[in-house]
Amino acid sequence: MTVVLRNVSKTFTARQNEQLLALDNISATVAKGEFLCILGPSGCGKTTLLRMIGGLDHPTSGEIVVGGTPVTGPDPRLAMIFQEYSLYPWRTVRANVGFGLQMRGMPDEEREEIVNRFIGLVGLEGFGDSYPYELSGGMRQRVAVARALATDPAVLLMDEPFGALDARTRNRMQKELLFIWEKTKKTVMFVTHSVDEAVFLADRIMVLSARPGRIAGIYDVDIPRPRDRTSVEFATIRRNVLEFIDRLEHSQ
Amino acid sequence: MKWYLKIIPLLFLLVAWEVVSVLLNNPFILPEPVSVAAVLFKPTADILGSGSILDNSLLSIWRVALGFGLAVACAVPAGIIIGRYRPVEELVNPIIQLFRPIPPLAWVPLALAWFKIGLPSMVFIIFIGSFFPILINSIDGVRRVNRTWIETAAIYGAKGWKLLAYVILPAAAPVIWTGLRVGFGVAWMCVVAAEMLPGTNSGIGYLIMYSYNWGQVQVIIAGMIVIGIIGIGVDILFREVEKRKFQWQEMNR
Numbered sequence: 001m002t003v004v005l006r007n008v009s010k011t012f013t014a015r016q017n018e019q020l021l022a023l024d025n026i027s028a029t030v031a032k033g034e035f036l037c038i039l040g041p042s043g044c045g046k047t048t049l050l051r052m053i054g055g056l057d058h059p060t061s062g063e064i065v066v067g068g069t070p071v072t073g074p075d076p077r078l079a080m081i082f083q084e085y086s087l088y089p090w091r092t093v094r095a096n097v098g099f100g101l102q103m104r105g106m107p108d109e110e111r112e113e114i115v116n117r118f119i120g121l122v123g124l125e126g127f128g129d130s131y132p133y134e135l136s137g138g139m140r141q142r143v144a145v146a147r148a149l150a151t152d153p154a155v156l157l158m159d160e161p162f163g164a165l166d167a168r169t170r171n172r173m174q175k176e177l178l179f180i181w182e183k184t185k186k187t188v189m190f191v192t193h194s195v196d197e198a199v200f201l202a203d204r205i206m207v208l209s210a211r212p213g214r215i216a217g218i219y220d221v222d223i224p225r226p227r228d229r230t231s232v233e234f235a236t237i238r239r240n241v242l243e244f245i246d247r248l249e250h251s252q
Numbered sequence: 253m254k255w256y257l258k259i260i261p262l263l264f265l266l267v268a269w270e271v272v273s274v275l276l277n278n279p280f281i282l283p284e285p286v287s288v289a290a291v292l293f294k295p296t297a298d299i300l301g302s303g304s305i306l307d308n309s310l311l312s313i314w315r316v317a318l319g320f321g322l323a324v325a326c327a328v329p330a331g332i333i334i335g336r337y338r339p340v341e342e343l344v345n346p347i348i349q350l351f352r353p354i355p356p357l358a359w360v361p362l363a364l365a366w367f368k369i370g371l372p373s374m375v376f377i378i379f380i381g382s383f384f385p386i387l388i389n390s391i392d393g394v395r396r397v398n399r400t401w402i403e404t405a406a407i408y409g410a411k412g413w414k415l416l417a418y419v420i421l422p423a424a425a426p427v428i429w430t431g432l433r434v435g436f437g438v439a440w441m442c443v444v445a446a447e448m449l450p451g452t453n454s455g456i457g458y459l460i461m462y463s464y465n466w467g468q469v470q471v472i473i474a475g476m477i478v479i480g481i482i483g484i485g486v487d488i489l490f491r492e493v494e495k496r497k498f499q500w501q502e503m504n505r
């Protein structure tokens with residue numbers, strides 16, 4: 001499913017009626033099945049952008065069109081994985097993963113089967129009856145990923161999902177995510193702070209400038225997968241992006 | 253701490269009581285522990301023609317159940333609505349703030365004027381007493397539900413009663429439960445006080461007041477101990493449920 005952003009701007013009205021321009025005139029098209037990473041400094045509006053695509057917030061001006069229909073609110077074709085901890089702590093892993101399906105009224109037996117499949121997919125077999133507080137941070141994030149995947153969304157919005165993980169878990173999760181993405185061919189919009197992560201995952205990288213967020217540049221990453229972090233092409237693209245971000249910071 | 257260590261202060265209190273009562277040697281001021289124990293060990297014995305400790309306690313519990321149940325039935329839904337909708341809260345908050353500081357017993361004269369002496373006025377006072385702690389906690393619990401939980405629900409299409417039943421209520425449940433526990437404590441105090449009003453002729457509160465008129469101090473003390481034990485017992489019950497059902501809240505980081 002394609003995601004089209006047309007001149008999307010967002011202004012927040014802070015207290016004392018101060019206007020805060022968070023996103024300025026973002027236009028982009030994310031193709032069906034594309035893996036897009038969004039890079040940008042803290043506070044540049046990455047979360048705001050994903051929230052608007054997910055229908056949790058509305059652009060002040062401009063339009064967001066997903067699969068041909070304008071976004072007016074949350075839509076079952078999209079799922080979002082939040083930056084912060086979002087599992088329901090009173091629900092077991094199984095019940096968390098099944099939440100989306102349950103809300104859609106899927107009967108228990110049918111749900112059970114799908115839930116088990118996705119628990120397996122993110123490598124949490126045997127933890128179905130655990131509660132989130134019994135899991136490590138990385139395991140919790142995988143539950144959140146499984147919960148999003150279980151509803152089979154065409155578009156996956158991921159807001160720094162691996163930000164809090166250690167390097168090893170993070171690398172493993174990236175591989176798992178790519179594996180799932182290659183199998184299901186979902187459109188993925190993935191926010192990250194890490195250039196390395198973006199180059200490893202993305203078909204394209206969108207770099208946003210500091211507030212107000214504007215598209216500062218778009219990079220194609222045409223390295224075949226699986227990508228080797230130690231390869232010359234990988235290092236070249238990573239350096240290019242890093243240098244670009246450096247220049248961007250100095251020019252501001 | 254080991255349980256037998258926690259018993260020591262209690263034993264100390266008991267010994268001190270025994271010593272003082274022997275020194276005073278006046279059962280109309282402080283009877284010996286044994287005479288109180290004698291009353292406690294015969295909970296079904298009739299006392300001065302007013303029924304047994306057990307029957308009167310059960311009656312008090314029944315009254316509390318009515319008033320408290322009514323308060324729960326009104327305060328929890330009201331709290332959810334007020335906590336969920338900001339404008340409603342702004343509208344009713346002045347009323348809540350105005351009524352909340354009035355002690356339940358200050359309602360007694362009004363209760364008597366409206367309902368006369370008897371069950372309805374007692375239930376009313378218990379209701380008033382437990383209503384506010386439950387209401388305040390319900391409002392607070394609902395309002396403090398993590399925004400991300402609600403937005404996650406929105407992403408997955410949960411609206412209306414589903415949002416309420418699967419997200420808001422479970423998320424607010426621990427705080428609401430605390431409200432129920434506090435509310436019950438107040439309700440229990442209210443029933444004992446209400447039963448001491450002139451004109452009442454049953455209940456554990458009445459029984460100890462009546463025993464005072466007959467100088468039966470050992471019954472007064474026995475009754476007080478029963479009141480305390482019931483209060484603690486129910487509180488422990490509430491805490492036990494809290495520990496089992498809402499463990500996630502403690503462990504949630």
Ligand SMILES: Nc1ncnc2c1ncn2[C@@H]1O[C@H](COP(=O)(O)OP(=O)(O)OP(=O)(O)O)[C@@H](O)[C@H]1O
Binds near residue numbers: 020041047048049211
């Ligand atoms: N509800 C809101 N009201 C007012 N201002 C807001 C609101 N939400 C976000 N903002 C502001 O909009 C800007 C962008 O916020 P956003 O959360 O999208 O940043 P971000 O790029 O996701 O940052 P980070 O990388 O730290 O997560 C920030 O300056 C923030 O203060």
Ligand SMILES: [Mg+2]
Binds near residue numbers: 046047048083159
């Ligand atoms: Mg963010």
